[in-house]
Amino acid sequence: MRNPQTKERLLDAAHELMLSKGYAATSVEDVCKAASLTKGSFFHYFSGKEELGRQVADEFYRRAQDGFGPILTGIRDPLERVHTYLNVRESLADDQAHLRCMLGTFVQELFTTHPHLREVCASHLEHHIEWIARDLAEAKALYAPGADWDPRGVSELLQSILQGAMILSKATQDGGAVRRGVQHFRTYLQALFKNEGG
């Protein structure tokens, strides 16, 4: 490769554009222009726009995991890991760019027209839910073994809240909904761990 960063520049540009404008509204020429390249170069690295979308979704998920992973792995207590995750999500609510989820956006926009992309995003979302669910399961085994709630269901609820709150945040153009959503979830968690009955 003459320039090993070329493809990454394209991916970066696409990542940013698609996160803010969505998939359909982002043209490959926009991407090329933002990366200071031309279409010839683009189609050298990507077979087409859909392929780009797939890699952008993958990249988004990779970055998310790379962002959260290191912060949480150092923490011994599973419940504290969950709360740290919540704190991070809450603090990220100040940043416009972090009020958007590529996976949710793609699913919303493309679940009918691009079934393959839907599947990719669904798989990443599921992985993320499972990931938090493991900590919740551990925490439950430790602190509320008798309770009758399902860790995976609670993790799913958290993602629902986050996804929905990001939509509301897009609508009102401030991150308040996300912060309040996280706060409510914290309260709910407290209740789940307080009384064994769930």
Next chain:
Amino acid sequence: MRNPQTKERLLDAAHELMLSKGYAATSVEDVCKAASLTKGSFFHYFSGKEELGRQVADEFYRRAQDGFGPILTGIRDPLERVHTYLNVRESLADDQAHLRCMLGTFVQELFTTHPHLREVCASHLEHHIEWIARDLAEAKALYAPGADWDPRGVSELLQSILQGAMILSKATQDGGAVRRGVQHFRTYLQALFKNEGG
């Protein structure tokens, strides 16, 4: 008007198509074809695609209110109204068409590219949140006057859950997330009304 239903046929077709495919992926020719009309006719009734989008959003909200309103107005107890709302949302989770919200979809897809549509949808969402918030406020005054939670915040949480769960439902192509989300919210509500401290 020679045929008083012409415009409604266009609106109906657009409503259905945009709910399933989104705004960008729905062309006005698609709409015309679905309504068995031609573009000439379309542009006789609508100044353009964005205008159509606005009216579709309005229509969606109107239908939603027309759907929920009559069911709830007959109920005296405010907390029972909220629970009935939850029951309806839960039962609607079986129907594919009701697992989608035009407002959330539009906001997600168009908040950058079509600020005006974003504003319209944001306003409708806000109205809906306010609407449930009033019942929650009444219920709180009745059953948990000392609690320190904010009815509007709880109503917002509910919409976050619903919006987010609809995204997850689109991803997994079944309504389970919505049902489970509603169930969790019910449990949370119970906690909010049980102990005064919130």
Next chain:
DNA sequence: AAGGTCATACCGACCGGTAGGTATGTTGGC
């Protein structure tokens, strides 16, 4: 009541722009 007039409802060909994608280079390193 017959005939003329006019606005409204609707049609369908067409236009300009843009999108995704291709074909054909050109350049530079191993």
Next chain:
DNA sequence: GCCAACATACCTACCGGTCGGTATGACCTT
């Protein structure tokens, strides 16, 4: 000299929107 890494020009399809036209019914006139 060959192949990867880019650039340029172009093709085709489609999309939003326009425009000239037609048909139909209401209303007016005599």
